Every structure is written in structure tokens, then in C-alpha cells.
Amino acid sequence: MTGLLGAAGIAHFLRPEPFDSIVPPRLGDPRFLTYASGAVELGCATLLALPPTRRLGGFAATALMVAVYPANICTVQKHWHRPRARAIALARLPLQVPLVWMSWSVANDRSEASR
Template sequence: MLLYLMAVAYILAGMLHFIKPRMYMAMMPPYLPAHYAMVILSGVAEVVLGVGLLFPATRQLAAWGLIALLIAVFPANLYMATSGKFHQFPAWALWARLPVQALLIWWAWLYTK
């Protein structure tokens, strides 16, 4: 059941990249190039990898892909916590996202075996 919850969560989160790209672009650190392209690519990756979790033949590869993706988006989470630009969120929530990233990596890792 948790596997399907994870898959649906990534598919929905990935779709949001297309529905609300500005929200994701605001999270991008200024030193990274091509914000819009990176938002779209990460959205595609979330959808594809989320779907990949649903099938035993692609589950392990999708889980490794999600781990890589979670590591790749970590700078955006760090930027959100440290930039001081996201006053609409409580500071504790922005900082809490950082260790939650480790939990999400662990959750994906469970399906790499």
C-alpha cells in the first residue's frame, strides 16, 4: 500500500510542475540556469518515475531514479530554508523539509532491492 501511495504522490507532484510552474520556479536557487526547463524536466521525471514504481519490471530503476531526483532537488529545498524569501511558510516548516528529504530517500531506497 505504501508503494502505491508513493507512486501516486510523485505522479501528482510531477503534474503540479505543469499546472503551477511558477511556484516551482520560485524555489530554484538563482545560481541554477534554465529554471523553467529544469522545472518541466523534474516534473516529467517525477511522473515517469512514479509510474515506474507501479510495475515490478521498472520498480527498482524507478526507486533509484527517485533517489537521484531527491538529491538533485535538495538545493532548492535548502534555498527555500536559507533565502528568507518564503515568508508565507513558517521557518520551522522550511527547515523540517530538509530531514524529510532524507526520509523520502530512505522510503525510495526500500524499493531498490
């Protein structure tokens, strides 16, 4: 989780355009939200990397994984009329479940990754 969140957080800053495109329009300025979510991902990665804050990082990462789910739904809606893009977006929806589970497991110290 630490590596995944760290890499994703960095990607938000190095190549923000793909992330901007999946921000639901009703949430506001996509670039601001892309940078903000990238910063939160880096913060979660940092918390997870440090043993004294790992549990807090697990809870924070769980909340983040749940919070970004609407962007995945928005992506499906946005690409509904493009079969290939729709299929990719639909395939991403269930992938969020193991990310939530892994984050929650770290928060509750139930995974080897949290040790």
C-alpha cells in the same frame, strides 16, 4: 511513492510558479528546470508503477530525492528573514530523509510498497 511522485509531477505542470521560486538561481532557467523535474517525477512514478521496472524506479527516485535537496536548502536561504516561511522551509529539510529511504527501500525490495 508512485502516487506522491505522480501528483508532484503533475503539479509541476499545472502550477509551476511555486516550483520556479525554489530553483537555485545558479542552475539556470527556473521554468525549464521546473518542467524537467516534473517530467522526471512522472518518469519515476511510471517506473515504480510497473513491476518489471520498479527496482530501476526506486534507484531513479532515490537519485531524484537527493538531487532536489539543494532546492530545499535554497528555499531556507531565500526565506531566512521571514520567520514563518523560514520555519516551514526548515521543517521540510528532514522530510527528505524518509523519501530517500522509501525510494532506496523500493530499489532494494525491502518494503511492502515495492511488491
